[in-house]
Amino acid sequence: MIIVLLNYTAPLEALDAQLVAHRDWLKAAADNGVLMAAGRKVPRTGGMFMARGTLESVKAWAATDPFAVHGLSDYEFVEVDVTMAAEGFEGLKG
Numbered sequence: 001m002i003i004v005l006l007n008y009t010a011p012l013e014a015l016d017a018q019l020v021a022h023r024d025w026l027k028a029a030a031d032n033g034v035l036m037a038a039g040r041k042v043p044r045t046g047g048m049f050m051a052r053g054t055l056e057s058v059k060a061w062a063a064t065d066p067f068a069v070h071g072l073s074d075y076e077f078v079e080v081d082v083t084m085a086a087e088g089f090e091g092l093k094g
Helices: 012-017 019-031 055-062
Strands: 002-008 035-040 046-051 073-079
Touching: 002 055, 012 019, 019 035, 046 055, 055 073
Parallel strands: none
Antiparallel strands: 002 046, 002 073, 035 046
16 A cells, blocks of 8 residues: 655645546546545645555556646655554555
């Protein structure tokens, strides 16, 4: 699993202008099995994705995020080998 941390580099107004496209991009990735979960940081300074795939494939996928395409966010990628998961989250195990 790859955890992707986003740090916004643009004003929220610029991000909001791409929010519908960003959410459509996330939904498409969830529908095709790449995206496991996503959400905003609190306070709203960035976000987080949990994704399936290799580090290289997730980096390539993240580069197509409207926030990335328009230079609105930086991305940090953390590869994780989940060895323990609570009941109901066994699908996170690699």
